[in-house]
Amino acid sequence: MSGEKTQRGTLKFLLDNSAFLITGAIAALVWANLDKTSYGQFINTDLLEWLGINDVYHDLLKWLGVHHDVPPGEGHHGLSVHFVISDILMAFFFAIAGKEVWEALLPGGPLSNMRKAATPLIATLGGMAGPAGLYLLGCYYTGTMSELGNGWAVPMATDIAFSYLIARLIFGPGHVAIPFLLLLAIADDAGGLLILAVFYPQGEMAPIWLLATAGAIIMGLLMRRMKLQSFWWYLLLPGTLSWFSFYESGLHPALGLVPIIPTLPHAHTDLGLFAREELGRHDTLNEFEHWWKNPVEIILGLFGLANAGVVFTSVGDGTWLVLAGLLIGKPLGVALFTLLGQKVLRLELPVGMSFRDLLVVGMVAGIGFTVALFVATAAFPADSPHLDSVKMGALGSFAAAFLAIVGARAMGIRPGSGTAEPPASTEAGKSEIEDDPGGAEDPS
Secondary structure (H helix, E strand, C coil), X not given: CHXXXXXHHHHHHHHHCCHHHHHXXXXXXXXXXXXXHHHHHHHCCEHHHHHCCHHHHHHHHHHHCCCXXXXXXXXXXXXXXXXXXXXXXXXXXXXXXXXXXXXXXXXXXXXXXXXXXXXXXXXXXXXXXXXXXXXXXXXXXXXXXXXXXXXCCHHHCCCHHHHHHHHHHHHCCCCCHHHHHHHHHHHHHHHHHHHHHHHCCCCCCCHHHHHHHHHXXXXXXXXXXXXXXXXXXXXXXXXXXXXXXXXXXXXXXXXXXXXXXXXXXXXCCCCCCCCHHHHHCCCHHHHHHHHHHHXXXXXXXXXXXXXXXXXXXXXXXXXXXXXXXXXXXXXXXXXXXXXXXXXXXXXXXXXXXXXXXXXXXXXXXXXXXXXXXXXXXXXXXXXCCXXXXXXXXXXXXXXXXXXXXXXXXXXXXXXXXXXXXXXXXXXXXXXXXXXXXXXXXXXX
């Protein structure tokens, strides 16, 4: 019995600390550097041929009237291992990210109170403009704008999970800098989703298909009106329609589930990202996250395996540009824009948070990894000679964790040395849980 408990505890530790993503990335790096050819064959394996259903699939597409040119290295109609992982399975990762952004806008959420959110939002703008600006400036001075310019959004990313873990290690669990960082990361995610949708279409744009996205949203709202509580209904019907419409419209299909997230029945208030009280809520939206949280960690491991396989000799201009954006542009942008907000807009940092803490937050936010890897694959085609060098920069952004830890120690920041600031949603959330232990359901 104790052995089973230990195994469950070990698995929970691995899932909670993104160990599968790290393992997948390391495995991909080792594999690609030992045998690049076999690694490439693996990620480009046509699953239809492997399963022996290639003819059935093509007949189905013909019946549906769907015809696509085959992207280079993507197998028949793109159903390669890489496509299934990065474009289909990763839709659940972005759906959970979309869920956090949506809940942050609800009453009590960190984005619902503009007075409290204003400073972190200004910092977020700096954390996006600084890396992108430095990256483009580097492209200009190295004469690589035509080859690498399209990757300007790669260093804008912040990996929420890893930045959160490092921030807790640096500040301790009660420091006010942690909710500040989480708000910055949530807003960064929202901006990243918008940038992916607008600036990185995955094919020739066909806006007419977005009518199907609107139809999926309407379907989801009608299902909520019909009191359908299981999230599976929303994934299988409007979710599938929305994903397919993104795929056909030219938008990145990995974002395909995001539009239906607000249609799921949900609580009236938000208790905060990573709030323990969220685990006690059983509305449809939270049940979706509870069910998919661990599978998404496995999916992230597969994502790392399918995307981090770059050879070390691919280090080049793209690597240094991405690293400069994340390691230098991110903290500089966060600090400068926050100072601008204080001087011009009279904004203030949260009580208990110093400028030193802000600098460390900016350094921690330089961990791009997961999202940076994803944006890199969206910004450059699979056969681009520059893709691997940019990916190396995304992988190298782990250096931000080391720099943040060293920088914090040098500035005298120790775990538990700060003060905590209760989230705005504490009282409302506590009252709601007391009134309805199962979590307040959307009345519609």
